[in-house]
Amino acid sequence: MLFERPDSGERAILVHLDLRSEDEREDPDExxxxxxxxxxxxxxxxxxxxxxxxxxLFVGSGKLEEIRAALAQHQGELxxxxxxxxPSQERNIERELKCRVLDRTGLILxxxxxxxxxxxxxxxxxxxxxxxxxxxxxxxxxxxxxxxGGIGLRxxxxxxxxxxxxxxxxxxxxxxxRLGKVRRQRQQARRARQRADIPAVSIVGYTNAGKSTLFNAxxxxxxxxxxxxFATLDPTVRRIPIDDVGPVVLTDTVGFIRHLPHKLVEAFxxxxxxxxxxxxxxxxxxxxxxERDDNILQVNTVLKEIGADELPVLEVYNKxxxxxxxxRIDRWEEGKPRRVWLSARRRExxxxxxxxxSELLCEDVVETEVTLGAEQGRLRARLYSLSAVQSETHNDDxxxxxxxxxxxxxxxRFLAAEAVSEASLHAR
Numbered sequence: 001m002l003f004e005r006p007d008s009g010e011r012a013i014l015v016h017l018d019l020r021s022e023d024e025r026e027d028p029d030e031x032x033x034x035x036x037x038x039x040x041x042x043x044x045x046x047x048x049x050x051x052x053x054x055x056x057l058f059v060g061s062g063k064l065e066e067i068r069a070a071l072a073q074h075q076g077e078l079x080x081x082x083x084x085x086x087p088s089q090e091r092n093i094e095r096e097l098k099c100r101v102l103d104r105t106g107l108i109l110x111x112x113x114x115x116x117x118x119x120x121x122x123x124x125x126x127x128x129x130x131x132x133x134x135x136x137x138x139x140x141x142x143x144x145x146x147x148x149g150g151i152g153l154r155x156x157x158x159x160x161x162x163x164x165x166x167x168x169x170x171x172x173x174x175x176x177x178r179l180g181k182v183r184r185q186r187q188q189a190r191r192a193r194q195r196a197d198i199p200a201v202s203i204v205g206y207t208n209a210g211k212s213t214l215f216n217a218x219x220x221x222x223x224x225x226x227x228x229x230f231a232t233l234d235p236t237v238r239r240i241p242i243d244d245v246g247p248v249v250l251t252d253t254v255g256f257i258r259h260l261p262h263k264l265v266e267a268f269x270x271x272x273x274x275x276x277x278x279x280x281x282x283x284x285x286x287x288x289x290x291e292r293d294d295n296i297l298q299v300n301t302v303l304k305e306i307g308a309d310e311l312p313v314l315e316v317y318n319k320x321x322x323x324x325x326x327x328r329i330d331r332w333e334e335g336k337p338r339r340v341w342l343s344a345r346r347r348e349x350x351x352x353x354x355x356x357x358s359e360l361l362c363e364d365v366v367e368t369e370v371t372l373g374a375e376q377g378r379l380r381a382r383l384y385s386l387s388a389v390q391s392e393t394h395n396d397d398x399x400x401x402x403x404x405x406x407x408x409x410x411x412x413r414f415l416a417a418e419a420v421s422e423a424s425l426h427a428r
Contacts, residue, residue, distance in 0.1 A: 012040040013070050016082040017059065020051045026104065027258065031082040033208075034104075038111045043074040057096065058089045068097055084261070090108060093326040105132060105261040120182050126260075127175045134168050186273065198239075199361045200249045202275040204303065206282035206295040207255025210318040214284055214344035215252040218353075241387065242354055242385055244362040246410055251278070258298040267270040280360055283315050287341065288322035314356055315339035320344050329356055336360065365406065370425035374398035379418060386410055 012035055017027045029046065035042050048063050057064055058081065069080060078092070078100050085103035093101045109129050115228045203211045219238040238253045253275050275281060281303070285296060289412075303309045320327060320341045327349030330339045337356035342349025372380050380400060382391050388406035393399060404411075415422060 003301065010040050010077045011043045011075060012078045012080050013065075013067060013074065013076040014043070014045045015059065015067060015084070015117075016047050017053070017063075018047070018049045019053065026082045028082065030258070030291075031080075031104075034107055034111065035080060038107055038114070040078070040080065042183065043076060044070040046070060053083070053089075055230050056089065057092055058083065058085055064093075064096060071097060071099060073089065078102060084259070102374055104259070106260065108414065115274050118177070119366070123175050123179055123182075127172065127179065130168055130172050130175070132261075134165065134172075183273065194247075196248055198249055199279045201280045201282055201357065201361075202251045202253055202278035203282045203284055204253055204275050204299060205255065205316075206286065206289075206299055206418070207257050208291075208296070209255070209284045209286040210344050211255065211284045212252055214282075214318065214342075214353075215250065217347050217350055218251060218342050219227060237335070242361065243358045244365045244405065244407060245358055246407055248357065248361065251275070256299045256302045258294070260298075261300055272306045272308075275303070276306050276309060276311075277310075281308065281311050281313045283313050285315060285317050286319055286326075287317035288319045312360065314360060316353065317341045318344050321348070327352055362407060365407055366408050368422075368426075369401060369403055371395075371401050372425070379420070382418065386414065388414075 004342055014031060014035060016026065020102070028045070031218050032042055032045070046063070046066055050060070054060055055427070059067070066171050069081070070076060076099065079097060079102070079125060080104045081101070083103060084105055085093070085101070090101050092104065109132060111130065112125045116125045134390055161298065205211050214240075215236065219240055238250050239247045240250050242248045253272065275400075283296075283299060289295060300309065303311075314337060315340055321343040325341060328340075329337050330341070331336045337359055340353045340356050341347065342353055344350075380389075380402070381403060383402060387404055388404045389402050390405050391403040393401040
């Protein structure tokens with residue numbers, strides 16, 4: 001980190017400008033949520049309008065004086081901008097205000113640093129921080145402009161700034177190598193699942209849409225879920241059984257956000273590949289959010305960045321309890337599920353969600369009757385392990401008649417593994 005984090009929440013002055021360019025606009029309410037999620041204490045909110053940012057200070061001289069006055073009045077410790085600032089803009093503003101300045105990217109990185117729990121997550125956060133820091137080194141340290149000197153330190157004349165940049169590049173290269181190893185391990189795991197024909201489903205969506213709550217409800221896991229931005233950062237993978245499909249691998253991914261910095265997308269690419277390589281994306285949407293449509297657009301933008309925009313998608317409109325609506329499945333004209341309305345928190349509509357997954361993932365189902373002799377107990381046990389037996393009838397001669405329903409691929413794999421023909425199971 002560039003600066004030491006205090007033990008208590010920092011008194012922050014928030015700055016937000018409404019810019020004419022649609023690509024540069026941000027949500028002020030989301031900005032406040034980001035600050036509180038980072039543990040900041042917003043003591044003043046300064047808004048304004050500009051057609052274009054000032055190239056030197058981002059804000060105009062009048063607005064800068066307003067920020068300076070707010071710092072003095074509220075004893076502010078930090079100024080946060082709801083925009084991406086260039087390194088020179090950050091340096092110039094800090095020089096004018098004599099306090100620390102952080103932009104939207106730095107704020108999101110700080111939240112990620114607090115949320116990361118796994119070794120991989122911490123590496124990804126550190127990589128994003130170092131890459132962000134590499135252009136801001138001169139701002140973070142007062143000694144970097146001094147030349148090395150003293151006994152044993154004279155020689156090539158390398159400045160401390162150059163030394164730190166060199167060490168920074170070495171650390172970035174080391175982390176990229178370690179994340180490359182993680183990527184290869186994930187690829188091996190995916191190939192193993194593909195060989196076993198286990199479908200992969202990734203849950204994606206805007207941050208705080210309820211992804212982890214849905215994941216916990218489906219898997220009985222205890223992934224941290226809270227009403228805050230980026231409550232969970234590290235991906236979690238679980239297997240769940242789905243009727244007519246069998247086991248399905250379900251992955252909970254990090255939440256997306258508008259204008260997700262490109263550095264974060266690159267640093268978290270190993271994690272987001274789980275979404276890009278999925279058989280089906282489940283796009284969780286906060287149905288009660290007034291910015292719902294714009295949030296959907298932002299998620300689709302990130303999916304395109306990671307190469308996942310061509311995958312089949314099931315939309316899940318969560319938090320229907322806040323709208324007073326009923327749980328239901330909306331379908332495309334050909335009858336395939338398009339979206340599911342549910343409440344993950346109240347566990348309402350989960351049966352509709354698993355039904356939709358079954359319809360989308362199950363291409364072919366075998367439903368048949370077989371008869372097994374008393375000596376074929378192993379085959380019977382194997383069919384039960386596949387959750388294929390719907391009912392069982394015992395005959396007077398000791399044989400059993402089984403009514404089966406299972407995916408066609410599992411049926412063919414069973415026949416091959418047990419070296420039996422379908423005709424022999426119907427012959428009795």
